[in-house]
Amino acid sequence: MTTTGAGRPRLTTRKRPGATAREEILDAAAELFTTRGVTSTSTRMIADAVGVRQASLYHHFATKDDMLAALLVGTVDATLACAQALRDAAADAPSTLYALVWFDADQLMTSRWNLGALYLVPELRSARFEQFRTRRSDLMALYASLSRDALVDIGTLVVSEELTHLPFRIVESVISARSDAESTRHSLATPDTIADAAVRVLGWTGSTASLRDTATTLLAAARPVSR
Template structure:
């Protein structure tokens, strides 16, 4: 699985060489989340990354491509896990709980709150369509798992409800930067199962390591 932008990483490869691409992603993430996408120039990214501006264009077509990769990194790992969990043999509540638990860690962990990039007006543009496609696929997987785990049969959009609850951690992190991530992971995963009507016994079983 590709390394997610913003995650802690080793400094360089075994030969001591810099990972310029990742340095650019890390610098851009910090700038986009602090001063905004429009206000951030490629020169500012290069300066923050400690590279020449020309080096950015060796790895990325431009600023939009950097933002797209950052956005994809907030969804792709969870989607890959969701694809695996849909076919896993464990009970549906446990599979859904595991996905939420991991997805919350992805959104709440790392040094930069990349989820705030979702609300940038620029993200609605056509060049960011791959991000929206992946996010829609993740929502569909949430619906599939939630429908399998649900104790009620109402035909609501469970995927949207569950994903909305999961992504609420983005605003919580913005307002409370020192979130206790493991506590939030468990509370949100439990809340999702309560939302779809699982019993306390089912929730306890889902959250217990097998």
């Protein structure tokens, strides 16, 4: 069922958050993909959830996969921009890493739909999602490079390659925590706790208060750039 009369412009109030029709469509698609699954969602269902006809949908996205690709890229783009701004600020590596982890964990926790829950579905291996996979790999590499610098700064004796991948993994664990939180009623970790964990696994042993202070300052400067 759609809420619009045949052939008439939509006069009802919007059913969905989003400044544009494109954003409304993406919001509806995100809800259906994360609650019903990608394969079980049809463009017809998405059109119904927005309250428009399928033809209007195709004006913005040629296929369901195009919507999914746009949504997935959206989960990493703000963090990539933040990472760039943080690198330009050229602060010490542990504080920079702390700030990046904080920002990323916060956005993964507070985004309207938990789209990261779709990262592991086999469908994402197709060519259509190349751009998303590349950007997520870029982000992964940025985390690893920052973690390598942080290990040296911290003075951890053995700079093992595998250790440099853990902060990224700890950030993304927010996705599965958020998914489980619905059923387990566990409170989600705060971004502070996730950022603390990311530096502790690299060997940071003291208080993290100074890292947090520097990170707060860095993010206050970096945020306008990332929007």
